[in-house]
Amino acid sequence: MSEKKHITTSGIEIKELYTSAKPMEERAGEFPFTRGIQKDMYRGRLWTMRQYAGFSTAEESNKRYHYLLAQGTTGLSVAFDLPTQIGYDSDHEMADGEVGKVGVAIDSLKDMEILFEGIKLKDITTSMTINATASILLAMYIALAKKQGADLRQISGTIQNDILKEYAARGTYIYPPKPSMRLITDIFEYCSKEVPKWNTISISGYHIREAGSTAVQELAFTLANGKTYLKAAIDKGLDINVFAKRLSFFFNCHNNFFEEIAKFRAARRMWAKITTDLGATDEKAQMLRFHTQTGGSTLTAQQPLNNVIRVSNQALAAVLGGTQSLHTNGYDEALSLPTEAAAKIALRTQQIIAFESGVTDTVDPLAGSFFVENLTDAVEAAALDYIDKIDAMGGSVNAIESNYMQNEIANASYQYQTAVESGEQILVGVNKFTQEEDGLTEVFNIDDSIRRVQTEKIAHLKETRDTNAVSEALDKLEAAARTSENLMPLIIHSVEEYATLGEIADRLRNVFGEY
Template identity: 70%
Template sequence: MEEKEIYTDSDIPVHTLYTAADLPQQEPERPGKFPFTRGIQPDMYRGRLWTMRQYAGFSTAAESNKRYHYLLSQGVMGLSVAFDLPTQIGYDSDHPLAEGEVGKVGVAIDSIEDMAELFNGIRLEEVSTSMTINATAFILLALYVAQAKTQGADLSKISGTIQNDILKEYAARGTYRYPPKPSMRIITDIFEWCSKELPKWNTISISGYHIREAGSTAAQEIAFTLSNGKAYVKAALDKGLDINILGKRLSFFFNAHNNLFEEVAKFRAARRMWAQIMKDLGATDPRAQMLRFHTQTGGSTLTAQQPQNNISRVTIQTLAAVLGGTQSLHTNGFDEALSLPTEEAARIALRTQQIVAFESGVTDTVDPLAGSYFVETMTTGMEQKAQELIDQIDAMGGSISAIEEGFMQEAIARSAYEYQQKIEAHEKIIVGVNRFQTAEANTTPIFKVDDSIGALQKQKLEQLRNNRDQAACDRILSGLRSKASGTENIMPSVIEAVEARCTLGEIAGTLVGVFGEYQ
């Protein structure tokens, strides 16, 4: 009987049966030991569960603050902030290009006053905060630090993460502002400043999530992400930073899709590959060789048709992330193909994590799928596919060159096109979309953000500008421009600027005058 040919989306063949003959002959690996395939901690979730986060942010800082207090009351362990598009790119809410986008896909943050409202009643020393922000990450970090200082916080105890991963923006997402080289300079300034002033802060979350959302395969997700990671580490080494210190503050951000075993293999392979990359770059401290990562369930896998089906999808993806050894996890609301999540959808998403943690038994032992003929073979296959791509990128001169040549963008677009073709040809079944459809009208409640948010933010900005020391702002921004034109670290000037109530758009715009805008 001829064997049916089945391949994963990463083009890894899946056989009918796996046996011991499929496994490489090697010594059994231990969790917590190089190359960390089985996990970065010897006891993994027996010692400590992953951090349960829920990505949230919409409308005004005051409205988002209410959602944060609600999520904390429901058991989240850390906050994860979504910013609106003007904030992500560096425009104040009253800029003409912000029209219609204020507060829509995240919270609008224009100034220190918005940051104070966002974290009203939340002690920053006591909560870990992740901020999904890239082009303007240095400004949002400065605002966060300034707010912590007003609370009297000890900066050495402040923990959290800024995404700060600009390379994937050029390749997959698009919220860039400055060209690649000055953007890399800003990022290494953040690395340097935090190593001295904010030692518990993760200075970058190198993101495969958005690469996957743009249509990449799982193998491309880790290949492009790890290549970007290499570029950041090399830039930091060129600045004279210690890889054994820097490596401990790097984190990664991956996607979780529906093919359970391919996703578990992806996470295991990524850990093994990054450990070797860091070792080759000179890291000798095991903690600097570890790949620590946050996972978010796959937004692009959610369907507007029969949205309750998404609860099942998110559950599978949650299991993939946990079985793969994630350190932090956000689960999407079932209604996110329709709108921002309602409170009910956010609660169900959080409860999915809690049920997996406390009822499923998968946290009782470390790397429970280790030794599976299938999973071990898939892990090796994933590593080989990803390594082939990394070798191609290295031959081009690294990630920046690969992005400038359009290699990553073209590969992602091709994979997205091929995936959609398979759906349309019914080679890939999406339940409720191209099979098992229903004619019932969708009655799922939709979360809506009021359009009046833009006018409210404009009013707040006008009041702020009328009540601040404009001469001081002008002087500080001039000093920032001077530092950006030279080689001095810009972070102290950015913190001084936000404390003087300079706005996000003014600070971002000052650097446009030095660095230009990426086209």
């Protein structure tokens, strides 16, 4: 009988025993940053403990933010509902049945004011998971910071703003790829001058992985997209040593503990080389900084409390891999949005790793492990093969337009599902160690009446705002969209006059069309 092969989720074969590894010359905080981007890593400062939250109305999400801040979370992360993500106001017919469901409904600056009521933007960092309408939501955040009297040069946070992975994996795009790329580089340019501490893009592998990719595909496609954004900014005349410092990444962390750690270490090393090849000489422009979220698609509806262990395993891998910030999923997320109890356990998971496990006491604790060093090299080599193929196609936009990335992800997803169904891939509680279930009794539901509440708010807004000022601002924006002028100042002006998100997106649809 042939011996069973042991492979990672990306198909990398694992040897029975590792007896050597390439000697490690480098230290943390030094090029190519395999061991981490700070010399002292978590001895100097822990990662930011972010909890992703947002549901229903701005009022309800504001209560959850105050709850999380009281529990010790150190950064906010905003989830937006689907209409907000694809540029429709809550009263639009396309929004029916979706308002407030997978995130908070934000229709105008008024909602943003309510969302952060009692929270000073100068005192926190905020991450916003928004892409097609990123310019509009960032404009609202900037407008609110101005109203609060904050110094724009000091406010910090991250906007996802990664449209390429939307075409490849997630689907919340509005405009075709080229005008979408123009909006992204407008944000790069505006923020580099006006809001220099803001991370203007979070290049996201998370959704590529959730769509079914392997760890290697997640790494390769994310860095290939990152390369495309770098080139677009360079083509716009921006200095890589300035704007590359404000790029960050967003990775997933799944169950294969050592492969995930190797992926993060390889990512830093690969990005350092990519940026250097494109002309970066400043160390901070060569560093890959990243946020991690534990794997939503790994959570099971069966025996949901098992997910507490899965999330702990994934969170520990992210920390050992050197993440800069972390979100841990709620154990009930295969069934509903997380309850407060599940959100609290998720946050406590990070706090226990930080303060009780001892893994933060030294930098890159697994460095020099024969297994981890060999696996880091193997993950890097496999990811580079993909990047070479994408480069040969002319970059990510071409690879996406020809469906290359989408097909690779779909094939990987199919293979994984086949392995689960055949029992080759064991999922505890799903295809092994199963039991008859009572299920969770407490799940979190969002009421459809929210759409009515938001529609009334929009109607009231439109009655009380200066209609002429709104029309004038939107006309100027639409005219500028037909030129190469930077649109951010005009979007901020429209938002400040209380134009709605849908009105702004519609004016851009008039010029750019829909994809």
